[in-house]
Amino acid sequence: MILVTGGAGFIGGNFVLDWLAQSNEPIVNLDKLTYAGNLETLAGLQGDARHIFVQGDIGDKTLVAELLQTHRPRAVVNFAAESHVDRSIHGPEDFILTNVVGTFRLLETVRHYWLSLGDEDKAAFRLLHVSTDEVYGSLAPDAAAFTEDHVYEPNSPYSASKAASDHLVRAWHHTYGLPVLTTNCSNNYGPYHFPEKLIPLMIVNALAGKPLPVYGDGMQIRDWLYVQDHCSAIRTVLDKGRLGETYNVGGWNEQPNIEIVRLICRLLDELRPRADGLSYATQITHVTDRPGHDRRYAIDARKIERELGWKPAETFETGIRKTVAWYLAHPDWVANVQSGSYRDWVSHHYGASVAA
Numbered sequence: 001m002i003l004v005t006g007g008a009g010f011i012g013g014n015f016v017l018d019w020l021a022q023s024n025e026p027i028v029n030l031d032k033l034t035y036a037g038n039l040e041t042l043a044g045l046q047g048d049a050r051h052i053f054v055q056g057d058i059g060d061k062t063l064v065a066e067l068l069q070t071h072r073p074r075a076v077v078n079f080a081a082e083s084h085v086d087r088s089i090h091g092p093e094d095f096i097l098t099n100v101v102g103t104f105r106l107l108e109t110v111r112h113y114w115l116s117l118g119d120e121d122k123a124a125f126r127l128l129h130v131s132t133d134e135v136y137g138s139l140a141p142d143a144a145a146f147t148e149d150h151v152y153e154p155n156s157p158y159s160a161s162k163a164a165s166d167h168l169v170r171a172w173h174h175t176y177g178l179p180v181l182t183t184n185c186s187n188n189y190g191p192y193h194f195p196e197k198l199i200p201l202m203i204v205n206a207l208a209g210k211p212l213p214v215y216g217d218g219m220q221i222r223d224w225l226y227v228q229d230h231c232s233a234i235r236t237v238l239d240k241g242r243l244g245e246t247y248n249v250g251g252w253n254e255q256p257n258i259e260i261v262r263l264i265c266r267l268l269d270e271l272r273p274r275a276d277g278l279s280y281a282t283q284i285t286h287v288t289d290r291p292g293h294d295r296r297y298a299i300d301a302r303k304i305e306r307e308l309g310w311k312p313a314e315t316f317e318t319g320i321r322k323t324v325a326w327y328l329a330h331p332d333w334v335a336n337v338q339s340g341s342y343r344d345w346v347s348h349h350y351g352a353s354v355a356a
């Protein structure tokens, strides 16, 4: 049995589905169901006794202690977080509460549980903290990709809150001996991605005939990884990672945003051509840049490959084609997301021109 937090979100949801597709080890899934939590992603697990969903907060020590005592997991995988940079700029408080205070409380509750275990279970126990490449800050165009030794230079309220959580995790290992592992991953994409993030937003807006809002010049670079590759990296680190270590996870796939958007338009032109015969690229609109926008991220993923033998299975070409096809095949999932609070967020952030 493992305990997963944030397992109704984008990556956590994919992780739960992947895990139960490959193993019969049950999952307790603790998720607060913020705007980003979507149980419809896990609809296929309805009635599956291997998945126990609990709505709740990682910062609720009583609830988490009770779950740990009842289910006695051998590991905790912490995905729960506020994850959207733009939201952190508009309203940072939730990011501090969940990513910093929530992680702190989770660490404390897990530590007390771990201390209560017998020697064998105690030695086998792991807490894996899922983090991001954004903690390292922004790279110059010609700088080497982020290694695990790169200095932490977070620039947004989101990345600062994740950096703080990483430091807490590290300190709980060094001070209390808690058996932790941390992964710092680059940008994910794939099925069940909430359409406030670049790739799903562009697909969904393109199909709806709306503008495709590219921030600034669109030359900011991200290193994209297919979400199932991130899930397999987490499984690998949980299995074989060295205690107290951090592992960078990335796709060796740096792309400027504008190229991503143009590629999505080309794929849609092929798979679902516009009725008027024009390219979806005519919908691209450059809008005001994100404040403090990091220019470039790139992950050096050699450590996880060298030490643990993990490499991404998907190329960007195959992964992005699968992703566009998934959104075309799941209009109901998208429509249901859009009928929720996402609608309010989009109009607040972009104004009426882009709102759903």
Ligand code: NAD
Binding pocket: 005, 006, 007, 008, 009, 010, 011, 012, 030, 031, 032, 033, 034, 035, 036, 037, 038, 056, 057, 058, 059, 078, 079, 080, 081, 082, 083, 084, 098, 102, 130, 131, 132, 133, 162, 184, 185, 186, 187, 188, 189, 194
């Ligand atoms: P997401 O926003 O899609 O999902 C987050 C989930 O956490 C949601 O289901 C939400 O309901 C839940 N949650 C939020 N606050 C909670 C709380 N206090 N208690 C319990 N549950 C809570 O995020 P995601 O994109 O799936 O990211 C998951 C993790 O991976 C995050 O820690 C994020 O920082 C990290 N990460 C994301 C990416 C990416 O590209 N999306 C890349 C690297 C790392």
Ligand code: DAU
Binding pocket: 083, 084, 085, 086, 131, 132, 133, 134, 185, 186, 187, 188, 196, 197, 198, 199, 201, 213, 214, 215, 216, 218, 220, 221, 222, 257, 290, 297
């Ligand atoms: O690098 C890992 C991080 O990737 C994760 O830690 C975050 O949780 C995740 O949200 C993601 O952060 P980004 O800020 O890179 O993702 P986002 O999809 O919001 O933006 C990707 C790039 O696209 C970024 O340079 C901003 C730009 N962008 C984004 C949106 C939503 C646009 O140009 N237009 C948009 O409308």
